[in-house]
Amino acid sequence: MEPLTLTELVQRIDRLAAGRERVLIGLAGPPGSGKSTLSAALNNRLGDRAALLGMDGFHLGQRELERLGRADRKGAPDTFDAGGYLALLQRVRGRTDVDHFVPVFDRQLEEPIAANACVRAGVPIVITEGNYLLLDDPAWHEVAGQLDECWFLEPDDTLRLDRLTRRHVDHGRTPEAAAEWVARVDESNTKLIMAGATRATLRLPTWSD
Secondary structure (H helix, E strand, O other), rough: OOOOOHHHHHHHHHHHHHHOOOOEEEEEEOOOOOOHHHHHHHHHHHHHHHHEEOOHHHEEOHHHHHOOOHHHHHHOOEEEOOEEEEHHHHHHHHOOOOOOOEEEEEOOOEEEEEHHHEEEEOOOOEEEEEEOOOOOOOOOOOHHHOEEEEEEEEOOOHHHHHHHHHHHHHHHOOHHHHHHHHHHHHHHHHHHHHHHHHHEEEEOOOOOO
């Protein structure tokens, strides 16, 4: 792990983007490791030069999860439209001259909302974050190949578990139900996610700034 500052990470992106039409930076890691926090901080620092494209926007909707019998493990790899996510990354990389509208996951509704953000034409830096960017699984394996670099946020387990439990409570679960979900679903997913850490370009500590 390299304890780099936000300024150093922005400088790394700037070096990578120099002289190129567009670069894609991925942030991977288990739930609660700070991916969303870091991606927002990078996007804020980079300003109009950057756009966000979150993997969570490709979460299957609740109705579809129930139809498929997967609602009781929402967040597992097969509860996302991995093919749709890959296809959008490929379009964003291949066409820099047009706007690309992207879905966003609404944490209050717990549902994805189509075309609720945009990677604008000409934006040179795209930051994408999600659990499964480095997953070595047939549905997900090609994602990493669309990224110029993918950084893995190593979890501080005490902080991560506290964050996850509080997140579930904030979304309406009782503390007991939240702890059960973390133990049964989130921890199972974390084991899969951690296996992809060796494929990362850069490994960082849990982000909490």
